[in-house]
Amino acid sequence: MTNHDTHITALFADDAQAAAAVGALRQTQWPVADVHGPIPSQAISGALGIKKSGVGWFTLAGGVFGFFLGYFLAVFTSARWGLIVSGKPVLSYIPFFIVGFEFTILFSVLANVLGLILLMRLPAHRDLPRYRPECSADRFGVVVSCRQGEAPEVRRFLTELGGEMPEPADTQRDL
Amino acid sequence: MQNAKSRIIPAALGLVLIGTVAFGWSLAAGHPAAAWRAYLVNFLLFSAIAQGALVFSAMMHTVHAKWSRRLENLAESFAAFFPVSFVLFLGLFFGRAYVFPWMHADLHGKEVWLNVQFLFSRDGIALLVLYGLGFAYLYYTLWFKVDAYNPVTGLQLRLTRLWARRRPDPEKYKHRRYVFGVLYLMAFAVVLSLIGFDLVMAAEPHWYSTLFGAYTFIKAIYVGFGALLILAACTHASRGTGFLLSQSEFIDMGKLFFAFCLAWADLFYCQLVVIWYGNISEETAYVITRTMLAPWNRVAWAVFIVCFVAPFLILLNRRIKAVPWFMTCLCGLVLIGMWLEHYLLLGPALAGHNSASTAFSAGDVLIFLGFAGLLIAAVTGYLRQFPGMLDAAPGKAEAEGTD
Numbered sequence: 001m002t003n004h005d006t007h008i009t010a011l012f013a014d015d016a017q018a019a020a021a022v023g024a025l026r027q028t029q030w031p032v033a034d035v036h037g038p039i040p041s042q043a044i045s046g047a048l049g050i051k052k053s054g055v056g057w058f059t060l061a062g063g064v065f066g067f068f069l070g071y072f073l074a075v076f077t078s079a080r081w082g083l084i085v086s087g088k089p090v091l092s093y094i095p096f097f098i099v100g101f102e103f104t105i106l107f108s109v110l111a112n113v114l115g116l117i118l119l120m121r122l123p124a125h126r127d128l129p130r131y132r133p134e135c136s137a138d139r140f141g142v143v144v145s146c147r148q149g150e151a152p153e154v155r156r157f158l159t160e161l162g163g164e165m166p167e168p169a170d171t172q173r174d175l
Numbered sequence: 176m177q178n179a180k181s182r183i184i185p186a187a188l189g190l191v192l193i194g195t196v197a198f199g200w201s202l203a204a205g206h207p208a209a210a211w212r213a214y215l216v217n218f219l220l221f222s223a224i225a226q227g228a229l230v231f232s233a234m235m236h237t238v239h240a241k242w243s244r245r246l247e248n249l250a251e252s253f254a255a256f257f258p259v260s261f262v263l264f265l266g267l268f269f270g271r272a273y274v275f276p277w278m279h280a281d282l283h284g285k286e287v288w289l290n291v292q293f294l295f296s297r298d299g300i301a302l303l304v305l306y307g308l309g310f311a312y313l314y315y316t317l318w319f320k321v322d323a324y325n326p327v328t329g330l331q332l333r334l335t336r337l338w339a340r341r342r343p344d345p346e347k348y349k350h351r352r353y354v355f356g357v358l359y360l361m362a363f364a365v366v367l368s369l370i371g372f373d374l375v376m377a378a379e380p381h382w383y384s385t386l387f388g389a390y391t392f393i394k395a396i397y398v399g400f401g402a403l404l405i406l407a408a409c410t411h412a413s414r415g416t417g418f419l420l421s422q423s424e425f426i427d428m429g430k431l432f433f434a435f436c437l438a439w440a441d442l443f444y445c446q447l448v449v450i451w452y453g454n455i456s457e458e459t460a461y462v463i464t465r466t467m468l469a470p471w472n473r474v475a476w477a478v479f480i481v482c483f484v485a486p487f488l489i490l491l492n493r494r495i496k497a498v499p500w501f502m503t504c505l506c507g508l509v510l511i512g513m514w515l516e517h518y519l520l521l522g523p524a525l526a527g528h529n530s531a532s533t534a535f536s537a538g539d540v541l542i543f544l545g546f547a548g549l550l551i552a553a554v555t556g557y558l559r560q561f562p563g564m565l566d567a568a569p570g571k572a573e574a575e576g577t578d
Contacts, residue, residue: 060491092451098448
């Protein structure tokens, strides 16, 4: 098992460059430890080979559940009172759709947040020691693991791919 | 493959011939009401497809979208149907006794608006304005796409001479393209509303819905985008052209189609719920006839399932939007659903007390094929005149970074 004790961060101007760098790194023996960026990028996710998030399933389930719950709530409350308003049937399914729709949106959002919390295992009480503030502005950071002796070669490789090598905070030895 | 391409126009003209014969046969066989009903329905549907498809290009230029360049080229080809649509509109005059059931009805003061001369004048002018703006937009957008130094067809040569006469300035042309794009979008909303009110809603002259105009033009965008997806998928699948769309382009176009499916259903529901709450007999009769009473209630359910339920459930899936053959089938199904929807809106009004004329016949299908042939011939003819629109390479606008 290789002992990758050093991490090098390279900054890229856009996600396409970062994704290309990730793709190139995956052909080498140096693993990509992390990628940081100011916006989500499908190109980078694709290059990393990350599978599609399962949050959508939570949202769909929440939406379907909310729709039927909304309809059920409207039917249940109307049936409990049994009042005839403006000559309309007590169970008026056409306007009940509005309640169903509103509950669809509400429960989709709630389930989405729940899915996000569960799948990201939040709250995460950990720091990002290799995070660089530029990645919250206009740069994409690719963090590469390597051995201490390989660091110059990795830097050269990343520079050739268009990465900027901020010094000296980019190289951090794991504690 | 070249042979297959060269067979498209003759095949389309063959469909036109079939449709014309079916229309003539219906007239001669003593079914003029059914023949003119089919004519009106298909005129409305295929005009809406052409008008709605050009909206895609105008809309994308207006919001400065860049992902949709190749699809815009295809969307613009539908403008070739505009002259045909206008001629078909004029043809309605000959069937006025059948397509305007209010002609001999007591209109209780609505005669000022609902009279044949005024209707043809205002709708004719409105269509001329809409199509004129569409062609003006096309004139300026084509300048960015046609190679002025190497016009390869007669129409390109004529356009190149026109442009050369006025010393085109890229910035000015870009601005004008933007202005005419916006004007087309505005005219589209107004003119389609007017057409919806005059040719569809007025068939029941005592029924009205103020949302009917919006419903009409949203429906036109829905069918226009559907037809554009079919054209894009077929062209993508054709090996004879260099036209290829990426997976993400198909997915994004599918999302837009999905969005207008929801918008169409939303406008339908907005009208339904207001009429339901109001419960005024002069409004509810229209809905009851079409959704609760036979035979139209079956058509209503078919339209609802085909145009909303099925696309809604299917298009929730992301990956399915990137399967061209499947999207072709789905969009084709929606177009057929919308064809039925036109029958649903117009059928009961045009049938009057003659229940026999509510039935569909083979003539309806053949006349539909005739109109489809006209659209196919017009679009193919345009793409023959501008073969560069099917190239995978970027056009002048992209290459020069003028946008």
